Structure formats: C-alpha cells, structure tokens
Amino acid sequence: MSVLVAAFYRFAALDDLPGLRAELLELAAMRAVRGTILLAGEGVNGTIAGPETGVQAVLARLRRVPGLERLQVKYSRARQQPFHRLKVRLKREIVTMGQPDVAPYLAAEVGTHVPPEQWDALIAEPDTLVIDTRNAYEVAIGTFAGAIDPGTASFREFPAWVERELRPLVAERQPRAIALFCTGGIRCEKATAYLKQQGFAGVHHLQGGILRYLEERPEAGSSWRGECFVFDQRVAVNHRLEPGEHSLCHACGLPLTPADRQLVSYEPGVSCRHCHERFSETDRERFRERQRQIERARQRGVPHLGGRPEAPDGLGG
Numbered sequence: 137m138s139v140l141v142a143a144f145y146r147f148a149a150l151d152d153l154p155g156l157r158a159e160l161l162e163l164a165a166m167r168a169v170r171g172t173i174l175l176a177g178e179g180v181n182g183t184i185a186g187p188e189t190g191v192q193a194v195l196a197r198l199r200r201v202p203g204l205e206r207l208q209v210k211y212s213r214a215r216q217q218p219f220h221r222l223k224v225r226l227k228r229e230i231v232t233m234g235q236p237d238v239a240p241y242l243a244a245e246v247g248t249h250v251p252p253e254q255w256d257a258l259i260a261e262p263d264t265l266v267i268d269t270r271n272a273y274e275v276a277i278g279t280f281a282g283a284i285d286p287g288t289a290s291f292r293e294f295p296a297w298v299e300r301e302l303r304p305l306v307a308e309r310q311p312r313a314i315a316l317f318c319t320g321g322i323r324c325e326k327a328t329a330y331l332k333q334q335g336f337a338g339v340h341h342l343q344g345g346i347l348r349y350l351e352e353r354p355e356a357g358s359s360w361r362g363e364c365f366v367f368d369q370r371v372a373v374n375h376r377l378e379p380g381e382h383s384l385c386h387a388c389g390l391p392l393t394p395a396d397r398q399l400v401s402y403e404p405g406v407s408c409r410h411c412h413e414r415f416s417e418t419d420r421e422r423f424r425e426r427q428r429q430i431e432r433a434r435q436r437g438v439p440h441l442g443g444r445p446e447a448p449d450g451l452g453g
Contacts (some may be wrong), residue, residue: 138213140188141368142195143347145230145322145453147179147241148203157224159197167193170219171368174230178241180204181230181322181453183368185218203241210320210347212377218369231322231453233330234292240329247328247339250315252349255342256359259283263312265305269294269323270365273390273410277372277382278362280317291323295330306336313338319364321345322453345453350375365391386430387411387423405430 150156153175160173167190173182180198184191198204228236239245250258259266259280266283268275275285286297306314314336316324324341331339342349346364353360355375363372363380371391372380382391386404388411396402401412405427406420415423 138215139185139217140191141183141185141212141214141218142191142209143183143212143320143366143453144195144198144207144209145179145181145320146204146207147230147246147322147325148201149241150175150177150179150201150203153177153226156201157226160194160224161222163197164190164194164222164224167191169194170217170222172219172222173224174227175224176227176230178239179230180207183219183366183453184222185214185368208321208344210344210351212347212351212373214368214370214379231326232290232292233294233326235295235330238326238329238333240326245329245332246325247314247316247332247341249343250340251343252352255315255317255349256353256357258313258340259315259359261313263310265309265311265314267302267314267316267327269316269318269327274319274365277391277393278360278364281359281361283317294327298331298334311338313340315340315342317342317346317349318453319345319366320347320453347373347377350377385410386427387415387420 157175167186169184169186169190171182171184173180173184184194195207195209199207258264259282266280268279268283268285271289272285272287279285286294286301288294288297314331316327318324321342321344324345328339328341350360350364358375360375363374363382365372370379371384372382374380381394383397385392385408387407390408390410392402392408396409399409401407401409406423407415
C-alpha cells in the first residue's frame with residue numbers, strides 16, 4: 137500500500153501561529169501523518185506524508201486559516217513512509233532568504249505565474265533568461281534545458297548572486313523575460329518578489345514548480361532533464377514522480393548517482409566523493425558507529441532518526 141506525499145506552500149499574512157501549531161501537531165498525530173510544516177508571518181511551507189485521509193485532514197485544517205483557503209498542493213506517492221516524525225516549526229521565514237522587506241504574500245509584489253502547459257514555450261524563446269533558484273547540489277542532478285545555475289549553496293546567497301552576476305547579464309542581453317523555477321514554487325516565487333523590488337522587469341516563475349510540471353506534462357517532448365531532488369527519504373524523483381536512482385550521503389547530505397557509489401571514496405554512511413577530504417578519520421569513525429546503529433535499527437524494522445540530514449534551508453520547495 138503506497139503512502140500519499142503532499143508538498144505545499146502559500147504566502148499569506150498569518151497570526152496566532154502557536155495555536156495553529158498545537159492544533160496541527162495533535163491532528164497529525166491522530167491521523168498518522170509525518171513530515172515537516174513551517175509556519176511564519178509570511179505563510180506556510182510543508183511536505184507531509186501518510187494515509188490519504190490523514191493527509192487530507194491536515195490540509196483541510198490549513199485551508200480553514202484565513203489566507204490559506206487557496207492552498208495549492210503537489211501530490212506524489214511513496215512505497216513507504218518517507219519521514220520519521222512530524223515537525224511543526226515556527227520560523228521568521230518559510231523559506232530563508234534573509235531579506236525582511238520582501239513581501240511575497242502581496243500579489244502585486246510577485247512575478248507572473250506561468251502554468252506548466254505554457255512553460256516550455258516561454259523558456260524556448262531566445263530572449264528569455266531561465267534561472268534555477270535551487271541549491272547547486274539540486275541543480276546537479278536535474279534541471280531544465282538551458283537554465284542558468286547560480287551555483288548557490290543556500291537560498292540566502294541568491295540576492296548576492298543577483299547583484300554580482302544577474303544584473304550585469306540582464307544589462308548585456310536585455311531579455312524580454314526572466315523565468316525562474318524551483319522544486320515546488322516557493323523559492324522562485326519569493327525570488328521574483330525580490331527581483332521586482334530591485335527593479336527587474338518581465339519577471340516570471342513556474343507555477344507549482346518542477347513537481348507540478350512533472351505531474352502535468354508528458355515526458356515525451358519535455359524540457360526537463362534528469363531527476364528532481366526532494367527533501368525526504370526518496371532523495372529524488374523521476375519524470376513520473378517515482379523514486380529515482382539517487383541516494384544520499386549520510387555524512388554530508390549530498391545526493392549520489394549510482395556511479396558515485398562505485399567510487400573508492402564512497403563508504404555507506406561515512407564518506408563520498410563530495411566529502412571524503414572534508415572530514416577527519418575521527419569524524420569517519422563516528423559516522424561508522426552511527427551507520428552501525430542505523431543498520432541494527434533497520435534489521436529490527438524500526439526507523440533511526442539520525443538516518444537523514446536535514447535540508448540546509450529548513451525545507452526545500
């Protein structure tokens with residue numbers, strides 16, 4: 137029996153967050169729903185998984201919050217529960233950019249939403265700049281054909297990249313449109329608000345992000361290349377939204393291809409090509425002990441909470 141996975145976000149001006157947090161924790165526990173939900177004054181961001189009735193109950197509660205009535209959700213399936221527990225956290229931002237003056241919950245402040253069926257035509261135009269707003273390790277395993285990779289390690293670095301690289305590029309190429317995208321739509325939507333605030337024109341973003349594009353667009357003729365990194369135990373999904381071929385290095389948290397796992401630098405739970413030179417032998421011995429604990433927990437059929445590093449931005453989207 138498969139598990140329903142729901143990825144969602146909505147920018148909205150929210151209040152009474154502690155009360156909402158308590159309600160969500162109680163409801164999710166009753167319905168066997170796990171995952172992560174971030175709440176902030178600017179909105180909600182989350183990925184949850186569990187029985188379909190439980191997931192829908194949590195989403196229905198969120199939609200009763202003023203401003204979240206039109207909460208949009210991207211669904212997929214997993215063969216087993218991809219989360220160990222439920223976390224509902226109160227944050228300053230639901231996706232961390234470090235720009236407190238950006239107001240993505242105001243419709244006039246964000247770029248033009250582009251539905252998946254119009255996305256391929258937009259990014260195929262020669263006078264469109266296509267920008268991937270995700271982290272570099274996400275871009276490395278899959279992106280849209282012709283997209284620019286800012287090479288950022290976290291979303292906090294995006295504003296600096298805009299000033300250092302994007303502004304001169306726009307001045308040189310004078311694009312008709314700037315098209316941004318991310319996993320679920322949250323980072324690119326906030327990025328368009330920042331770009332508009334900084335005076336950029338013709339700013340667009342992929343509505344629903346990569347996950348909605350993969351859900352709605354046929355694989356034949358698609359502009360997507362590779363797999364899409366997701367912040368749960370599946371690591372990445374393919375064009376059919378099925379778990380892909382990538383796994384995760386539990387030492388550094390970066391994704392690995394099957395070829396990466398054949399390298400001598402790879403030791404499960406201990407090291408990979410990304411981090412082999414980064415950690416000391418003392419660190420690696422500690423990681424080996426953690427891996428032994430994970431293996432023992434797996435043999436007993438119970439989850440080990442140290443088995444997956446957390447997303448560096450809190451929750452990807």
